[in-house]
Amino acid sequence: xxxxxxxxxxxxxCGDRGVLHEAADLLVYEYDGSVDGAVDTxxxxxxxxxxxxxxxxxxxxxxxxxxVPVVARGAGTGLSGGAVARGxxxxxxxxxxxxxxxxxxxxxxxxxxxxxxxxxxxxxxxPQGMFFAxxxxxxxxxxxxxxxxxxxxxxxxxxxxxxxxxxxxxxVVLPDGTVTWIDAHGPGVGGLDLVAILxxxxxxLGIVTKILVRLMPTPExxxxxxxxxxxxxxxxxxxxxxxxxxxxxxxxxxxxQLTIKAVEPAxxxxxxxxxxxxxxxxxxxxxxxxxxxxxxIEGIANESxxxxxxxxxxAAEQELLWKGRKMALAAxxxxxxxxxxxxxxxxxxRLTETLRAVSDISHEFRLDIANVxxxxxGNLHPLMLFDRRxxxxxxxxxxxxxxxxxxxxxMGGTLSGEHGIGSEKQGYMELxxxxxxxxxxxxxxxxxxxRELMNPEKVLPKGYMCGEVRALHNQAMAQKHDIHPM
Amino acid sequence: MIGTQRIEAFAPETVVAPSSDGEISEILQQLRxxxxxxxxVGGGTALSTGNAVDRVPVQxxxxxxxxxxxxxxxDLTVSVRAGTRWSDLIAxxxxxxxxxxxxxxxxxxxxxxGVVAAGWAGPRRLRDGTIKDLLIGASYxxxxxxxxxxxxxxxxxVSGFEIPRLLHGSYGSLAVITSVxxxxxxxxxxxLTMRSEGVPFKDAADGVVQLTRSEPTIAAAVxxxxxxxxxxxxxxxxxxxxxxxxxxxxxLEHGDLQLSNLLEGKDSAQWWQRRSDMxxxxxxxDVMIEVGSTPATINRVxxxxxxxxSGVEDVTFYxxxxxxxxxxxxxxxxLDHASWRHVLEQTGLGGNVRxxxxxxxxxxxxxxxxxxxxxxxxxxxxxxxxQFDPEHRLNRGxxxxxxxxxxxxxxxxxxxxx
Numbered sequence: 014x015x016x017x018x019x020x021x022x023x024x025x026x027c028g029d030r031g032v033l034h035e036a037a038d039l040l041v042y043e044y045d046g047s048v049d050g051a052v053d054t055x056x057x058x059x060x061x062x063x064x065x066x067x068x069x070x071x072x073x074x075x076x077x078x079x080x081v082p083v084v085a086r087g088a089g090t091g092l093s094g095g096a097v098a099r100g101x102x103x104x105x106x107x108x109x110x111x112x113x114x115x116x117x118x119x120x121x122x123x124x125x126x127x128x129x130x131x132x133x134x135x136x137x138x139x140p141q142g143m144f145f146a147x148x149x150x151x152x153x154x155x156x157x158x159x160x161x162x163x164x165x166x167x168x169x170x171x172x173x174x175x176x177x178x179x180x181x182x183x184x185v186v187l188p189d190g191t192v193t194w195i196d197a198h199g200p201g202v203g204g205l206d207l208v209a210i211l212x213x214x215x216x217x218l219g220i221v222t223k224i225l226v227r228l229m230p231t232p233e234x235x236x237x238x239x240x241x242x243x244x245x246x247x248x249x250x251x252x253x254x255x256x257x258x259x260x261x262x263x264x265x266x267x268x269x270q271l272t273i274k275a276v277e278p279a280x281x282x283x284x285x286x287x288x289x290x291x292x293x294x295x296x297x298x299x300x301x302x303x304x305x306x307x308x309x310i311e312g313i314a315n316e317s318x319x320x321x322x323x324x325x326x327x328a329a330e331q332e333l334l335w336k337g338r339k340m341a342l343a344a345x346x347x348x349x350x351x352x353x354x355x356x357x358x359x360x361x362x363r364l365t366e367t368l369r370a371v372s373d374i375s376h377e378f379r380l381d382i383a384n385v386x387x388x389x390x391g392n393l394h395p396l397m398l399f400d401r402r403x404x405x406x407x408x409x410x411x412x413x414x415x416x417x418x419x420x421x422x423x424m425g426g427t428l429s430g431e432h433g434i435g436s437e438k439q440g441y442m443e444l445x446x447x448x449x450x451x452x453x454x455x456x457x458x459x460x461x462x463x464r465e466l467m468n469p470e471k472v473l474p475k476g477y478m479c480g481e482v483r484a485l486h487n488q489a490m491a492q493k494h495d496i497h498p499m
Numbered sequence: 500m501i502g503t504q505r506i507e508a509f510a511p512e513t514v515v516a517p518s519s520d521g522e523i524s525e526i527l528q529q530l531r532x533x534x535x536x537x538x539x540v541g542g543g544t545a546l547s548t549g550n551a552v553d554r555v556p557v558q559x560x561x562x563x564x565x566x567x568x569x570x571x572x573x574d575l576t577v578s579v580r581a582g583t584r585w586s587d588l589i590a591x592x593x594x595x596x597x598x599x600x601x602x603x604x605x606x607x608x609x610x611x612x613g614v615v616a617a618g619w620a621g622p623r624r625l626r627d628g629t630i631k632d633l634l635i636g637a638s639y640x641x642x643x644x645x646x647x648x649x650x651x652x653x654x655x656x657v658s659g660f661e662i663p664r665l666l667h668g669s670y671g672s673l674a675v676i677t678s679v680x681x682x683x684x685x686x687x688x689x690x691l692t693m694r695s696e697g698v699p700f701k702d703a704a705d706g707v708v709q710l711t712r713s714e715p716t717i718a719a720a721v722x723x724x725x726x727x728x729x730x731x732x733x734x735x736x737x738x739x740x741x742x743x744x745x746x747x748x749x750x751l752e753h754g755d756l757q758l759s760n761l762l763e764g765k766d767s768a769q770w771w772q773r774r775s776d777m778x779x780x781x782x783x784x785d786v787m788i789e790v791g792s793t794p795a796t797i798n799r800v801x802x803x804x805x806x807x808x809s810g811v812e813d814v815t816f817y818x819x820x821x822x823x824x825x826x827x828x829x830x831x832x833x834l835d836h837a838s839w840r841h842v843l844e845q846t847g848l849g850g851n852v853r854x855x856x857x858x859x860x861x862x863x864x865x866x867x868x869x870x871x872x873x874x875x876x877x878x879x880x881x882x883x884x885x886q887f888d889p890e891h892r893l894n895r896g897x898x899x900x901x902x903x904x905x906x907x908x909x910x911x912x913x914x915x916x917x
Contacts, residue, residue, distance in 0.1 A: 119712065119795040120823075164657045175655060177664070178632050193875045198618055198631060198668050200824035201791025201853040203549070204872040204899055205673070205880045206618075209631065209664035213657050230715040257573040259596060259685025299716060302741040358653040360574045390655045391574075430655035438658075445651065445658060453647040456886035457660045461879065472659060 019079055020059060023103070026071040027061045031109075034059040042104045045089045045096040046151070048353045050407045051414070052094030052437045057084070060104040066184060066192055066222040069105060073220065074190030076103055077466060084468045085216040087127065087159030090151040092354060093435030095163065095215050099470040105220060107158050113137060114223070121228045122181055127158025127221050131165075134226070143228035146173035149431065150342060161221050164213030166431035168264035168338070171389040172297075173229060175431065177212040184223035185211060188462040192222070210457060215433050216468040218461040232297035235263070236307045237331040240314040241288035241321045245269060245372075245384075248290035249365040251317035252388040255294070256361055258313060260306055265389030266293040266338050272385045272396075275344040282337025283330075285321060292388065293338050341385045342396070348381065349398035353410050355417060359426035361391040370420045371395050378413040392430035393421065419444065434472045442474050451477045511538070511558035518563045520638065520646045520677050526559065527675075527892055528644040536895040539671040541582060541613030544605050544779055548617065548857050549670060551864035552896045559675065561612060567591055568678060569652060576635065576652050578680045581612025597683045600627040600718075600736075602771065604779035612676040618668025621775055622719035622734070622819045625711065627684075630667065636680030637663035642673065642888020652680055665883070672898040673887040689739035690718075691746055692767040693758035694732045703729040704798045704820060706756045711794065711821030713752075716745065719771070722818045726805045729816075731756055734771060778817060781858045784831045788839070791853040793823040801825060803846035808834075831860050836867040870899040 023032045033039055036056070043054045058081065063069045076083045082102030089096050098104050111128035118141045125134060131152040135144040147160055148167035155165070161183070166175045173179075182196045197208035211218055242248040248267055255265065268276070268291050273284045284291050292314070296306045307324065314322050325331040345352050359367045368384065371393070375382040386394040397413060399406040418428060418441050427445060428438045442451060455477045458465070465478060512535075517523045527537065535556035540546070542562070564582035572595040579588055586606040592598050602621025603609050609619075615637075620629040636650025639662075649662035666676055695703070703722045710733065711720050719734040733749065735742040749758060762770050781787055792800045797820050804827065808814050811833045817826040834842070836859075843852055856869040872880070877899060884891075 117795065120793045164661075166655055170655065174628075174632060175657075177661065178628065187879065191875070193879070194873075195876055196853070198629070199791060200620075200819075200822055201789050201855055201871070203668070203853075203855040203870050204876060205669055205883055206631070206665060206667060207876060207879060209661055209667065210883075213661050253573055256575060261684070299741050299745070301744055302716075302738055305738055305740065358655050360571065360576065360652055361654075362571055362573045387655075391653055392655050425652055427651045427653050427656045428658040430653070431657055433657050434659065442659065446649075447647070449645050449647045450649060451659075453641060453645060453662060453887075454649070454660045456641075457662065457665075457883070460882035460886045 014079055014081070016058070019075070019081065022075055023059060023061055023072065026068055026075065027063050031062045031064070031068075032059055033062075041089070042086070042106070043097070045086075045091040045094060047092050047094045047097075047435070047437055048351070051353060051411065052097065052435065053099070055097055055099055055101065057098040057104045058101045060106055062106050062109050064109045066186065069107075069220055069222050070186045070190045070192050072103065072105060073186050073188065077189050077464070080464070080466070082466050082469050083220070085158070085162065085220045087156035087162070088130070088151070088154045090155045091159060091163060091435065092356070092432040093429065093437040095433055095435040095468070095471060097436065099436060102469075108156065110222065116141065118143065121230065122225055123228055124223060124225050125157055126223060127156060127161070129157045131155050131157060131160060138228055139231070142231045144231055145226055146170070146179055146229050147176045150339060157224055157226065158221055161212050161224055162214070162216045163431070163433045166387070166390075166392070168266055168295075168387060171265055171387065172261050172263045177209065179227045180208055180212050180224065181227055182225035183208055183211055183221050185219040185221055187219050188464065188467045213433070215435060215472055217458055217471055218467065220467070232263075234300045234303040235295060235297045235331070236303050237325040237334050238294045238307065238310060239284065239323045239334055240292045240294065240319040241285045242290045242292070242318060243288070243320050244318075245290050245368050246365050247318040248292055249368055249388070251292060251314055251319065252364060253362055254313045254317050255310060256389060258309065260309055262306070262310070262389060263295045263297045264293070264387070267291070267384065267386055267388035268293070268338065268341060269384040271348065271381060271383035272341050275347050275383065276337045276341050279344045279347060280337050280340050282333050283323070284337055288320065293334060338385070345383065345396060345398065348383070349400055351399050351401045353397040353399065353414065355393065355395045355397070355414065356429045356432040357418060357421035357426050358390065358392045358430040359421050359424045361389070363424040363426070364388065364391060367393065367421060367424050367426070371417065374413055374416050374420065378409055378416070380409060380413050387430070390430065391426070436471055439472055439474050442472070509553070509555050511555040513557045514560060515557060516560040516563050520640055523559070523640045523675050523677065524644040524646050526557070527640065527642060530557070530892050531890065536892045538894055538897070539616075539675045541610030541616070542584065542605065542608035544609045545613065545617040545619070547859060547861075548855070549864075549897050550867070550869055550899070551861050553865070561675070562610060564612075564677060572597060574652070575683050575685075576654065576680060577683055578636070578652060578678060579611050580678045581610060581676045583611045585609045585611060585614060592683055593686065596686050598686045599630070599633060599681060599683055601630050602775045604775040606772070611679060615667055615679055616669060616671050616676055622721050622771070622822070624824075625720060625819065625821045626716065626718045630681070631664055633682040634663045634667060634679060635682055637666055637676055638678040639666060639674035639676050642893040643890070650680060654682055670898050671894040672884065673893070675893070687736035689742055690734065690736040690764060690767045691742055692732055692734050692762040692770055693746060693749065694730065694760040694762065695757040696730045696760065697728050698731060698757055700724045700726055700729040701798075702755060703731045704801060704818060706753060707731055707733070708794055708798060708820045710749065710753050710756065714745065714749065717821070720819065720821050721774070722820060723815065725815050731758065732770070733758060734767065778826065779858075783860055785858060786829050786831045786834070786856070786860070786863060787858040788827045789855045789857050790825045790827060791823060792825055794821055797823055797825055800846070800848060800852070803848060804842070807842045807845050826857065831863045836863060836869060868899065872899050
């Protein structure tokens with residue numbers, strides 16, 4: 014391939030200032046938010062910053078013609094290596110496409126470009142009594158396009174569901190550069206639900222250039238409570254008891270002692286320093302509903318052995334209680350220079366057992382592991398603390414990670430609740446899926462992207478792409494029917 | 500057992516009743532030899548949706564694929580085999596104070612797999628969403644016989660492509676669904692329905708749109724009528740005290756809707772079940788078409804349709820204003836499919852209006868492409884079909900595809916990759 018000719022053509026599409034190709038300019042595009050070591054970094058051939066669907070389409074068409082891979086990128090906050098260009102290729106950074114094109118307060122939706130920042134969308138529609146429900150921890154920086162690619166979650170997904178539950182339609186640039194609008198299944202909409210398969214496809218099937226998001230009505234009343242516990246077991250039991258009692262809080266978050274130690278001195282959120290764990294519970298709804306639920310939750314917390322239970326008395330106090338949770342990752346710097354954040358999910362009834370197993374792993378590998386997570390969903394976020402400068406530390410956390418993921422799967426769990434597979438966990442896919450399961454997933458990729466140019470070498474483990482899939486399937490069928498092809 | 504139920508006007512040429520994924524796979528693979536295909540059938544309650552099929556070489560009765568595979572009430576998840584009757588699933592959940600808030604017609608016939616495959620949704624999608632929102636995993640057998648699964652038994656999962664959600668509403672055109680994993684919810688403590696009868700149509704339609712806009716916790720709201728007069732019904736569910744307060748507020752602030760007729764608890768639930776059954780219990784000559792709209796535009800769409808259909812007798816509108824769903828019921832003799840398309844064009848609403856023919860007699864649909872799927876989307880749908888069911892062994896012709904139109908994937912071929 015004539016690199017210079019290719020770059021020149023990119024510049025005619027995106028302009029000189031919309032194309033980066035010098036090593037120094039590309040450095041930031043070698044990474045995303047993942048842990049270096051768990052995910053390989055790679056220098057892209059170029060990074061482009063289009064400002065319109067037409068430009069994205071033209072870049073994709075050009076890359077298709079040259080056979081060059083393309084990788085869509087939002088804010089680069091992803092935690093599974095999704096935005097790293099494996100094998101080089103062009104990074105299409107969508108951060109300049111950041112306009113909110115339309116807000117409809119009657120139908121409660123908004124049409125946005127992919128570069129709109131998650132929190133800014135909720136802030137901008139707030140005065141009209143609405144919000145965008147998915148709220149990942151990175152919401153101050155991450156983009157809606159990235160949320161669509163990763164099917165992002167967040168604390169409030171317990172009640173409101175993850176990103177896929179909030180996407181009504183998408184404008185997509187397909188791998189050959191074709192632009193098409195697709196609707197999610199809804200009244201009168203038949204055929205295959207292409208939105209359902211696009212959301213969470215980690216940029217492997219198409220690049221989203223417009224997103225019609227559902228907005229939720231701001232609840233009439235919100236209460237935030239903090240329950241402290243003397244043991245992790247009691248806190249986990251409280252989670253099971255709340256859910257088991259038929260109460261659906263807006264969010265139900267747990268933080269363990271190590272997290273409290275990091276957070277409290279930094280942000281003074283009011284978490285008891287002597288607690289083994291705290292639960293942060295938010296309930297919302299109508300006034301009467303929230304009062305009733307709050308009383309019930311306090312009762313259950315006390316029965317589950319809470320050592321204290323406190324309800325925020327003002328919006329400022331609510332915000333402070335949340336600040337501790339939202340800044341927990343940032344506060345980890347007080348404990349160790351580096352951390353590796355995991356994202357496994359287990360059935361809620363296996364939480365107690367799983368947390369004990371995490372503690373065992375911490376002892377076995379002599380690693381500090383902090384837990385700060387979406388307990389109501391069973392979505393664990395064990396943070397392994399380490400120091401990259403110490404020899405052996407990275408290897409140790411990788412070994413411990415392997416053990417942790419295997420343990421969660423053995424509890425009936427899964428690899429990722431909201432961070433995605435990317436290149437970080439593709440090697441683990443065979444832990445939860447059979448060869449046939451993966452061959453079927455590869456079929457989805459082939460339907461959209463037969464030349465495998467969009468975010469290649471992600472999600473599916475090696476050996477499940479391209480011709481290998483059909484060969485594998487045919488071989489299985491032949492064996493079954495005792496056919497011996499030449 | 501449904502046995503040799505007639506599909507369209509045709510008796511199936513063969514009926515098979517597999518009981519396992521392996522048997523289903525075997526059957527599909529044996530078909531590779533000839534020019535036959537399989538029509539998967541659950542409770543048989545949605546067989547006249549979509550395009551007409553003029554042959555049923557093999558009817559695959561899935562009502563033997565039954566049973567709860569896994570149910571841990573405290574996890575609020577259940578895994579159930581596809582042929583399980585909806586009523587059996589709901590009864591199992593109810594014994595533990597849990598449920599799935601979906602409106603399913605003929606619950607004693609309809610199967611869980613059928614509800615997912617048909618993407619069925621009723622008025623409760625207003626607040627509680629559809630079964631797609633509750634679907635966390637599925638096992639399936641592809642048209643080419645491959646046995647696979649995706650998702651799991653956890654409520655949050657982004658590990659690989661969302662195939663279960665793709666199978667939702669695919670009408671058995673990609674794979675035979677053999678089991679599904681669903682989120683369940685705690686049963687509501689209390690429920691209440693507020694009804695009015697014989698209210699001027701426009702007042703009811705406008706009033707209910709206003710109401711669902713100002714009270715987002717309403718579970719369902721419908722307006723049914725022929726254009727002059729309408730009946731309205733509002734469903735409230737949740738904790739007893741808040742819903743009583745909400746009912747009082749609705750009476751006070753939306754008095755013009757005259758929602759004076761109250762139904763509580765079981766009576767309320769039964770009223771909605773009867774409405775669901777009634778909408779599905781269509782006679783041989785009835786046509787039911789669901790038209791997609793939005794809360795902001797639905798009443799304009801209804802008005803336009805009323806105008807264009809003013810010369811047509813026996814037209815009834817079943818509207819769920821807050822969801823944008825509008826079902827038009829008419830007699831097949833009064834308007835054929837081409838005329839229906841013409842009516843839509845005349846409304847001036849443009850080609851943006853999407854619709855699904857939920858039910859119509861064979862002759863009404865015969866020879867017509869009754870799905871309103873934009874051409875550019877069919878290309879990628881065809882490519883997906885090609886991956887799942889390359890020889891069109893599943894439900895040939897029912898959805899939007901025909902073997903001649905989409906045998907070749909337009910997006911790309913295996914050969915072009917090498």
